[in-house]
Amino acid sequence: MTKIKKYVPIVGQGVIDELYFLAEKFGGKTVQNINSTAVGGGVAEILTRMIPLMRQLGVEVLWDVIKGNEKFFSITKKFHNALHGINVTITDDDFKYFVSVNHENAKEINFSGDVLFIHDPQPIALVDMKHEHGKQWAWRCHIDFTQPQADVMNFLQSYIEKYDSAVFSAPAFSRNLSIPQVLISPSIDPLSDKNKELRMDKIDRVLERFGIDKERPIVTQISRFDYLKDPLGVIEVYKRVKQYVDCQLVLAGGGATDDPEGLEVLEKVRTAAAGDSDVHIIFLPPASDIIINALQRASTVILQKSLKEGFGLTVAEALWKAKPVIASAVGGIPLQIAHKYSGILTYSIDGTAYYLKQLLNDQTYANKLGINGKEHIKHNFLITRHIRDYLLLFLSLYHRGDIIHL
Amino acid sequence: MYPSFYFKSNFHLVTLLGLKAKDPVELLEKIKKVPRASIYYHTHRFLQQHHYLSPEPPNDFAYWLINVLNLKDLGELFAGVDTVSFRNMESLRAEFIKILETYLSRSGRIAECAEYHEFHFISCLTFILPTPYVAHSVKEFRGILSKISINSLYFHMFEARMRLERDENDFSAWFKSIGKNDLARTISKLDPYTITLEGLRKKIIETVSKYD
Numbered sequence: 001m002t003k004i005k006k007y008v009p010i011v012g013q014g015v016i017d018e019l020y021f022l023a024e025k026f027g028g029k030t031v032q033n034i035n036s037t038a039v040g041g042g043v044a045e046i047l048t049r050m051i052p053l054m055r056q057l058g059v060e061v062l063w064d065v066i067k068g069n070e071k072f073f074s075i076t077k078k079f080h081n082a083l084h085g086i087n088v089t090i091t092d093d094d095f096k097y098f099v100s101v102n103h104e105n106a107k108e109i110n111f112s113g114d115v116l117f118i119h120d121p122q123p124i125a126l127v128d129m130k131h132e133h134g135k136q137w138a139w140r141c142h143i144d145f146t147q148p149q150a151d152v153m154n155f156l157q158s159y160i161e162k163y164d165s166a167v168f169s170a171p172a173f174s175r176n177l178s179i180p181q182v183l184i185s186p187s188i189d190p191l192s193d194k195n196k197e198l199r200m201d202k203i204d205r206v207l208e209r210f211g212i213d214k215e216r217p218i219v220t221q222i223s224r225f226d227y228l229k230d231p232l233g234v235i236e237v238y239k240r241v242k243q244y245v246d247c248q249l250v251l252a253g254g255g256a257t258d259d260p261e262g263l264e265v266l267e268k269v270r271t272a273a274a275g276d277s278d279v280h281i282i283f284l285p286p287a288s289d290i291i292i293n294a295l296q297r298a299s300t301v302i303l304q305k306s307l308k309e310g311f312g313l314t315v316a317e318a319l320w321k322a323k324p325v326i327a328s329a330v331g332g333i334p335l336q337i338a339h340k341y342s343g344i345l346t347y348s349i350d351g352t353a354y355y356l357k358q359l360l361n362d363q364t365y366a367n368k369l370g371i372n373g374k375e376h377i378k379h380n381f382l383i384t385r386h387i388r389d390y391l392l393l394f395l396s397l398y399h400r401g402d403i404i405h406l
Numbered sequence: 407m408y409p410s411f412y413f414k415s416n417f418h419l420v421t422l423l424g425l426k427a428k429d430p431v432e433l434l435e436k437i438k439k440v441p442r443a444s445i446y447y448h449t450h451r452f453l454q455q456h457h458y459l460s461p462e463p464p465n466d467f468a469y470w471l472i473n474v475l476n477l478k479d480l481g482e483l484f485a486g487v488d489t490v491s492f493r494n495m496e497s498l499r500a501e502f503i504k505i506l507e508t509y510l511s512r513s514g515r516i517a518e519c520a521e522y523h524e525f526h527f528i529s530c531l532t533f534i535l536p537t538p539y540v541a542h543s544v545k546e547f548r549g550i551l552s553k554i555s556i557n558s559l560y561f562h563m564f565e566a567r568m569r570l571e572r573d574e575n576d577f578s579a580w581f582k583s584i585g586k587n588d589l590a591r592t593i594s595k596l597d598p599y600t601i602t603l604e605g606l607r608k609k610i611i612e613t614v615s616k617y618d
Contacts, residue, residue: 014555018415021535144524171526174422179421183528329523338452339473349521392419398532402443403570406535 023057030060032113036122085147145173187386193289207292250283319373324366413539442495444529
């Protein structure tokens with residue numbers, strides 16, 4: 001378990017003191033998190049890291065997980081796809097079954113928390129128990145709501161509006177709702193394997209292992225092999241820039257080995273890069289965080305040329321390492337990069353190639369972007385800010401008005 | 407006996423209004439109706455989130471007009487609004503409305519943004535909290551100023567005047583209350599929008615040291 005005091009050298013004593021102050025103001029109340037999985041997936045990951053830190057601050061935090069069978073989770077998977085704009089058919093029976101599983105779970109859960117903090121759509125209908133238990137209910141949406149399918153959105157909205165507050169990760173995910181909506185961005189943990197400081201010899205060993213030359217510029221994109229991450233577009237960018245700058249390209253990421261589309265993309269990427277020994281395509285197994293960290297730290301410029309993105313925390317990871325980043329202006333990326341101040345936002349292969357060439361040729365400007373980017377992440381996208389926002393959210397549930405004196 | 411100065415700090419919880427604009431016409435329509443806290447958020451967010459940058463990026467409206475709609479002329483007008491000269495959010499809102507109405511009355515073609523690049527209206531809840539620091543003299547004030555968090559400096563110089571709509575920044579008000587009128591005037595004349603917060607801290611400390 002990471003001790004909260006270990007963050008002091010990173011964010012300063014003042015920031016940690018303020019967290020203790022906010023926790024004290026929350027006055028011994030209990031927050032009860034409820035989601036659908038204890039391990040795997042982003043929500044479980046953030047709760048696993050955050051809950052011990054909140055407990056150290058003096059906040060009572062509980063975590064319950066709902067149960068569901070294969071049928072339930074196949075329906076929630078359909079919800080997930082529909083919310084991402086994929087056209088799927090969800091029947092009335094599916095909706096009814098979804099609600100019935102939520103109600104069955106509600107009978108077994110001891111709603112003892114003062115704040116019920118429900119994560120994502122799977123347990124959303126637990127809020128039907130609000131009339132029995134009272135208390136404050138907040139719904140935390142971790143997923144992309146940009147292009148939701150209307151029937152699923154309407155169904156979910158009928159539940160969202162029963163909550164006291166809804167929390168989204170990016171402005172584009174908000175809706176015209178009758179309840180308060182809060183923006184809380186996700187965060188990275190500077191002490192995790194993916195982000196902690198690494199010794200230079202460790203970084204060098206990773207480069208040697210993959211045959212990457214540390215004497216020449218390294219351009220990297222870390223992402224799973226998926227059309228939406230546009231790895232083929234990245235290769236095209238590299239080919240255009242390579243005519244002028246003798247650089248290398250690293251495309252590294254994981255992906256499910258049973259995902260036929262992922263394998264197809266990987267194959268196409270390998271074909272597009274065939275014959276060029278300066279293109280390094282690295283398919284990483286799970287738990288490769290240290291390798292990802294090392295590759296990012298060894299890079300000269302980092303790209304995130306996604307066509308669509310949820311929040312895109314790989315950008316925050318790269319900026320935290322003070323790397324100049326060129327990324328598409330999609331999803332949550334514009335929150336992480338102010339164009340030409342803390343990175344570069346682009347809209348096309350042409351634009352990305354233009355700026356890549358510029359950053360590779362002008363290291364002073366590139367370094368300045370990286371330094372600004374790191375500062376931006378330090379103040380706005382670390383786990384300590386995330387905890388602060390959650391504490392403010394919980395406090396807001398007990399106060400009226402938009403100016404609150406603590 | 408002088409009144410003491412109690413240093414406070416603040417945090418914002420960002421709230422979403424579910425409103426967006428795709429062009430200057432919709433921007434005008436929404437600027438007219440969003441809460442004052444939203445105008446405040448969009449004109450001050452960059453100060454806190456990018457307080458280490460110099461020059462700082464402009465306000466959110468200007469940033470979107472310049473970088474998304476590519477309306478450099480209109481964006482420049484928004485960026486050039488002298489925020490420090492406005493007493494409150496309603497007068498600042500009125501200025502933005504005037505700029506947009508003038509622009510729209512002259513412009514034949516209305517630029518629209520690409521899908522998913524709309525301007526999203528955001529607002530905020532302000533939490534004000536005490537700090538352990540209290541100054542009983544100008545000398546003590548100067549010493550504490552070097553220790554307080556950037557949030558605390560921000561609160562007294564920006565939030566107090568523009569969000570809580572006090573007549574002047576808290577530091578100047580206190581200096582006046584203890585008879586240091588020249589110092590109060592000098593601090594009031596600073597344009598805090600054109601330097602980084604650390605630069606502002608340094609400038610205030612330098613100024614105060616001439617009077618303690």
